[in-house]
Amino acid sequence: MTTRVFYLNQQIEGIPNLALGEPSSTFRLATEKLQPLKDGQVLVKALYFSNDPLQFAWINKASNENAGLRRIFPGEPMGALGLAQVVDSKADQYRPGDIVNGSFDWAEYSIVSAQAITGKIPQSSLPLTTALSTTGLTGLTAYFGIKEHVKEGDTVVVSAASGATGLVAVQVAKALGCRVVGITGSDEKCKFVQGLGADGCVNYNDPEFIGKLKQALGEKGTCNVFFDAVGGEILDKVITLMAKNGLVLVVGFISGAKNPAKMAVRNWPIVIASRLTIKGFNMSDYVHRAPEAVVDLTKWSLEGKIRNDPSVLNVVDLSEESKFADIPKAWGLLFDENKKPGKVLTKLADPK
């Protein structure tokens, strides 16, 4: 039995090269024979891959060795969080037919140790993909980032509000009783964010961005918490509208992924003057508390406070055999400002 699988060809230092077969290609596609299963291993077939900015850090040459993040080196298979179906199993916990989520290779079939599997997806009235969106890495980042740092009545600004993490952050903050204002890169995306229940949304490409944001923040014209997945110029502007002792949660840096020069934060004096706290936030510190998040997020989903329908997903369907090679391009959508709103998922197959 063979499978197609993507390997990391070289670590990235700036923009990844998603084309295949070039000397500077980031990934390399191979076809290879699957080895026989060993004890404790499971053979799975990929159903959906989650596309996450975190993968950028896994393969980034400059990633900090001390930070305890997963790293992938050239010659190793490219990894992703995803949903898969068990084909064969030598691990007691999993049986053929089980649908599981966890850490898999960018491959049609992978052999994984049972430890790489997070768990079986339970039968639920929520769509299967909820496990990769609302209750996946990005949803849980939104949940713990917001839940641990806001209180009822706070005004919360969320950047990249139409993206996978932002769209959940907006809804969690609303569920907790906050005033919520989103930031996105187009009026159309702002409409989407207001459709999620945000009290306001501002397009950062609007020449009157900061004035409109101030207005959207209400009477005080300030916010208490800024949930920021962007960094750089937008952060630089938003901190001028933060209340004294305000908190910036740094959950991403998409503005610098393409162009590191855009990471400049010049309004540093305001950090002192307004006694701001800027805090790097990473969901991996909260993995042990995932069950409580899943309980809340499922409850809010069933109450209609959080949406899990296809409108909050951006699914790239590669289930036709000939399209498998487009996996890197689907992942590259993360860096495309003009992509449609929602969590970016790559579909490989439906469960059987």
Next chain:
Amino acid sequence: MTTRVFYLNQQIEGIPNLALGEPSSTFRLATEKLQPLKDGQVLVKALYFSNDPLQFAWINKASNENAGLRRIFPGEPMGALGLAQVVDSKADQYRPGDIVNGSFDWAEYSIVSAQAITGKIPQSSLPLTTALSTTGLTGLTAYFGIKEHVKEGDTVVVSAASGATGLVAVQVAKALGCRVVGITGSDEKCKFVQGLGADGCVNYNDPEFIGKLKQALGEKGTCNVFFDAVGGEILDKVITLMAKNGLVLVVGFISGAKNPAKMAVRNWPIVIASRLTIKGFNMSDYVHRAPEAVVDLTKWSLEGKIRNDPSVLNVVDLSEESKFADIPKAWGLLFDENKKPGKVLTKLADPK
């Protein structure tokens, strides 16, 4: 009775123009008659002015209105913290001859309300200037910044380590049992910092700055707390050597005072990867706890753990009458990278 006094001519947007008599001059010198004292007022003669980066924020056009910082507008006298001697008093608490510290005008004589006076300087074996250095604004910033955020055994990096705040921060961190590494702009200043007891000091102009800093940090090559008065490029480099969950205390932004473009912090991904907290710190939040700081700092001074001798001061002596007009230039030393180490004080007169 007349006095010379400096007024703010215009708020600053970039570098102050310290020359007098030009259309773009930041300050204006006037000679004027002193009004008769009213009840609750005190007439004081200036002895020493403290020169503080905070004054930059008072007269900066871009200072944030919401931040609760003092602001000085064009046509108002320029202010400073300082030491003065009471000449005449209509306030019960103060008598002629008392030496007091507090908030005064840049003037030979000022009329101040008793509320603007912090208190009388007690008789002590420590030099009078200690009240403007170790137990003044900069010393207390160092004390609370370090004391509230480090524990014994931490590795602490202090930038601008030969400056007024940094030199106290280094000594307080040592007194509390930390490993301390300073950063300055010359090998000579580094010698001064090591003379204060720092375990190491690195010149940021050294082409091997970051490698030498890593080495100075000891076996782990990381620090837990970065006490940063500089911001920008140096901050950007130092965060690459911070331990997971490390804290950056933002106490100043001298790198951007001259050139806002230098405030760029590009290594934002590291804030997430290492879960750093970056926290704006301002002593004014701790004013009510000043007495406990004065007790500790005095005790450590008497034990020889903190130095208050002339070697830690950078006194500009303007006590000759003809030199009074040089007050702005003395203040401008704050922005001179080649100034000698120590707290910058302007001397106007000795007490009588």
